[in-house]
Amino acid sequence: MSTRLKSIRMNKRVAVTATIAVLVLLTIIIVMVITSNAANTTYYVSAAGSDSNNGTSSSAPWKTLSKVSGAAFGAGDKILFRSGDSWSGQLMINDSGTSAKPVTVGAYDKGSKPLINGGGNSAAVLIDGASYVTVDGLAVTNYDGANVTDGVEGNRDGIKISGISSNITIRNNEIYNVEGFSNHEATGSPRGTSLAAHDNNMYMVGAIYQNGTPANNYLIENNYIHDNTVNGVLTTQVGTGLIIRGNTVNNGGADGIEYWNATSPLIEYNSVTNVGNNSGASDQTDGVIGYHGYAVAGIWGIIDTDQVVQYNYVANTNRIVWDGQPWDFDNDTVGGVYQYNFSRDNEGGFVLGGKPDQILRYNISYNDGSEQAYTAQGFFNANSQYYNNVFYQDNGAGFSKAKLTEGTFKNNIFYTNASDSTATDYESGGPTFSNNGFGGTQTALNTGTAPVMGDPLFVNPSSVGNSIKSVDGFKLQKGSPMINAGTSIPDNGGKDYWGNALYNGKPDIGAYEAP
Structure with a gap:
């Protein structure tokens, strides 16, 4: 065979090999493009649509929830419901979905x-065994009668997450008229149902509720939750990465925000008002949304480690039979802090539970404890x-005693117009007091060391409003006896309620560090 013929055959082999390589590469690219497109599809759902449509355009949307619930979705897919x-x-x-491409449920169009x-x-929206899912911008209700006060409770939730479901985001939703079990019943069953609430986990229902296999990384933010018989936000198995932020919870029959078994949860910038709006063991009455309730609190955790609860507003928590406080370090919590929060007009007092390793600092309490x-x-x-x-009161309630056995009170201001001088007595061998300010008419029987007695000279306490930013009236006037009268606290958070750096000279008493 000639050298020239060998060369021609070799060139043909090279050309064929190169062509095959190009075809393989093109095939891979095409498959990748198809796969990528398949995993980033937007589906539309409208009450005027049809399940026979492909659903991939607003002009050919699907129609029913069953169609959506039975479909398979991939990373980056969006399911949008018509406003x-x-x-x-x-x-x-x-x-x-994936971390970069979650499955998203949301809205399209105006309205x-x-x-x-x-x-x-059992739930209006159920995320079952799915991770990397976002629910953003829906309205959600769940009741089986004419309205939420029709007298029929059941084991119902608004948005529920169960199974193995991590990396979940629930934001910008409005959740209301979820009629489930209100709370802990004293005796008997809830109205309108044969289910025994206690035997059916009546605690475990919520406008937003997570349970199931221990999970991580939940962001629950900017939701408007109102007029529900159930808990506002309840998580029971989020281990790490729990953030509950910027939510508004109003008018509920059970607790406001409650979280279990979490490590280092961050609970901030929430507003919780009028929870525990519940008629106790009697029948429901006008304006009362819950029934057979026993005890609630505004924002609280249980079996948690190192929670940070800050910049929250809690008001008008009702004491049904027990509790009624805005804050609570409940059973088996370890460490943690409540800081920079504002509470007012909560019937049960300031805080329910806590241990010596837990901190409450730079909070403002106004007229809490009216039902003690x-x-x-x-x-x-x-x-x-x-x-x-x-701790400020002009409602005559006073700071009623409890059986505190240990703990410390430093640099706090107590002011009340109550007349019962026994209400601030604590058992011998109980908490220690130092550098606290005492004003008003109630005589404290345990003032401890270095007390400061008299008017703290607040700017204007009666001017306080209904948000964490409406408390400038509790700043100290120039010449206040509380200025430079405190004691230094190590690891103090670095700033006062208003963000002023600590300390300016000697520490001040109260939530304000005067310039």
């Missing part, structure tokens, strides 16, 4: 939030570290 439309039944998502009414199902007819809990019921807080 202004409504559906009855359950929306279920059980497909996962009011698309409404999912559970209609009495019982003495087992009192205004303070936490054996914790209290420093640089303001």
